[in-house]
Amino acid sequence: xxxxxxxxxxxxxxxxxxxxxxxxxxxxxxxxxxxxxxxxxxxxxxxxxxxxxxxxxxxxxxxxxxxxxxxxxxxxxxxxxxxxxxxxxxxxxxxxxxxxxxxxxxx
Amino acid sequence: xxxxxxxxxxxxxxxxxxxxxxxxxxxxxxxxxxxxxxxxxxxxxxxxxxxxxxxxxxxxxxxxxxxxxxxxxxxxxxxxxxxxxxxxxxxxxxxxxxxxxxxxxxxxxxxxxxxxxxxxxxxxxxxxxxxxxxxxxxxxxxxxxxxxxxxxxxx
Numbered sequence: 001x002x003x004x005x006x007x008x009x010x011x012x013x014x015x016x017x018x019x020x021x022x023x024x025x026x027x028x029x030x031x032x033x034x035x036x037x038x039x040x041x042x043x044x045x046x047x048x049x050x051x052x053x054x055x056x057x058x059x060x061x062x063x064x065x066x067x068x069x070x071x072x073x074x075x076x077x078x079x080x081x082x083x084x085x086x087x088x089x090x091x092x093x094x095x096x097x098x099x100x101x102x103x104x105x106x107x
Numbered sequence: 108x109x110x111x112x113x114x115x116x117x118x119x120x121x122x123x124x125x126x127x128x129x130x131x132x133x134x135x136x137x138x139x140x141x142x143x144x145x146x147x148x149x150x151x152x153x154x155x156x157x158x159x160x161x162x163x164x165x166x167x168x169x170x171x172x173x174x175x176x177x178x179x180x181x182x183x184x185x186x187x188x189x190x191x192x193x194x195x196x197x198x199x200x201x202x203x204x205x206x207x208x209x210x211x212x213x214x215x216x217x218x219x220x221x222x223x224x225x226x227x228x229x230x231x232x233x234x235x236x237x238x239x240x241x242x243x244x245x246x247x248x249x250x251x252x253x254x255x256x257x258x259x260x261x262x
Binding site for chain 2 (some may be wrong): 002
């Protein structure tokens, strides 16, 4: 696959290679039941965390975050939540699609 | 194998293709993506010999397309975005015409056309004028004509 923009090649490789290059960061959306401040602070102390962005949670007594890290944090987050008895209400990885990569490169 | 080296195409002050280099290996399928005006069609037109680059070179199986235009074009099967067909021809007449133009030997011409008709599902349209065909069948005729001479390179 070759992506061209304004006469220049901006990316090339197999579909898998382009997806891999575009998703160098692991984003996780997490909703836990528990105290927001403590949870954010504990997550920020996990290794390889780049950023913890608070999002508004729709459920009572819950807090929601987008966690940006350099590697897959699911196991660390599970262990942290279990240790602190914070029930996991939601946890999923934000996947980067080929369309996302195309838009990023060409807009 | 296609080798594109430092290809640039300018239309006046506008640079449509800017120092583009890539290669395509035998058997490789390459998709060319980009927004409108990115330079995709211009690059394809240069590779197929429809337009000349401002600078840079394209070679197909080691032959430069500008030094060897006939030999390199013979290796290419091309279906442009706007599928150019002769509406007055019947499908069978058109494929025979393209096969002759493309230098398919007379001895195998009929069998080669028959193969294309079967693989493109054109059996029932064979004796219809191209002008009467649906858009989908017109595309199939376009694909058949691009493959009739068994090209090494399909674009």
